[in-house]
Amino acid sequence: MKKVAILQSNYIPWKGYFDLIAAVDEFILYDDMQYTRRDWRNRNIIKTPQGLHWLTVPVKAKGKFEQTIRDTEIDGYKWREQHWKTLISNYRKSAHFSDVAEIIEPLYQASYRTISEVNLAFIKAVCNYLGIITKISNSWDYHLINGKTERLVNLCQQANATEYISGPAAKEYIEPEYFEAAEISLSWFDYQGYREYPQLWGYFVHGVTILDLMFNCGKDAPNYMRYVKK
Numbered sequence: 770m771k772k773v774a775i776l777q778s779n780y781i782p783w784k785g786y787f788d789l790i791a792a793v794d795e796f797i798l799y800d801d802m803q804y805t806r807r808d809w810r811n812r813n814i815i816k817t818p819q820g821l822h823w824l825t826v827p828v829k830a831k832g833k834f835e836q837t838i839r840d841t842e843i844d845g846y847k848w849r850e851q852h853w854k855t856l857i858s859n860y861r862k863s864a865h866f867s868d869v870a871e872i873i874e875p876l877y878q879a880s881y882r883t884i885s886e887v888n889l890a891f892i893k894a895v896c897n898y899l900g901i902i903t904k905i906s907n908s909w910d911y912h913l914i915n916g917k918t919e920r921l922v923n924l925c926q927q928a929n930a931t932e933y934i935s936g937p938a939a940k941e942y943i944e945p946e947y948f949e950a951a952e953i954s955l956s957w958f959d960y961q962g963y964r965e966y967p968q969l970w971g972y973f974v975h976g977v978t979i980l981d982l983m984f985n986c987g988k989d990a991p992n993y994m995r996y997v998k999k
Contacts, residue, residue, distance in 0.1 A: 773930035774958075775799050775908070775921055777838055778888035779809040780826055781895070781978045784994055785960040789936065790892075791901045791996040792958065795928055798892075800838035800885045801908045806830060810838055811884050813978040816970045817859045821977070824852050828884050839885045839909065846880070853877040856980065863969060865987030872898055873980065895979055899990060899997050918944040922951050934958050966993040 772793040778800050779786060790796045804810060812825040827844040830836070853874060860866050872894050881887045893905065911927045914920050921943070925933050932954040935943060940957065948955040965973045966986050982990045991997040 770932070771795070771928070771930050772932045772934055773797065773925050773928050774934045774936075775924055776936060777802055777810065778885055778892065779813065780811050780824070780884070780888055781813050781891050781980055782809065783813070783976050784963070784979050784982050784990075787892075787895060787899060787901060787979055788960075788994050788996045789934065789958050790896060790903050790905070791899075791994070791998075793903060793934055795904045795906060795930070797906050797908055797911075797924060797928065798885070798889065799908045800888075801913060802838055804828075804830060804833075804836050804838045804841040804884075810841070810888070814974075814976065815856065815859060816968065816974060816977055816981060818970050820971075821974065822855070822859075824855060824978070826852075826884060826887060839883060839907075841884045843881050843884060843887065849877045856984075860969070860980070860984040863984040864967070866984050868987055869898070869980070869983045895983070898983065899994075900999075901997060917942055918947045922947045922953060925953050926951060932956060936960075962995065964993050966990075 773795045774789050774793045775797040776799055778798045811828050812823050814821050814823055826848055829842045829844045876890055876894055879890065911924055914923050921933065930953060933948060934956045935958065937957050945955050963975055966982060968981065968985055982993060986993060991999040
């Protein structure tokens, strides 16, 4: 039995993204897909005393409407210092800021060429902190065929998957009969039912970057997740 999930990379994703990683045996970053603007590929949300705030990595996207995520280049380097200073300003009073900063600050000192490189670096660092041991691979590690559902099924076959776990949003386009024909079980991941955790700055918000949970709860973060084992 082998469970596989396939999803585009996001910039410091929320806890649900990492729960999906933890729920499978192999997580394939699907960055051969077209880069989408104003999406989660290059930005995410933190909490501040003034409300929710976007951290956005600038990318070279003007006039490049058909470029893939993996080919989307970073535009400049000043964002690294800006993002880190913003995190310090809003999370330095959190209970576990110092411990988490030890693994996050070096990521903002590294050099990156593409948004895929940025996302992979943060995703791997967070997985390591949370104790997630799932294999993370890239879609370009495999041969890609045409067709939305057909390609997903074929990727699962190449990865020797017996079950494909998909995010619920994919129900709009996935054709289950292709998985049935390939004798691969198709499951839909459920992002509901998360418990609230001690969180700074007013009313509770679930859909913020995983860093919010890590800064506030440290190594107890898995207690507020569903598939990550403590």
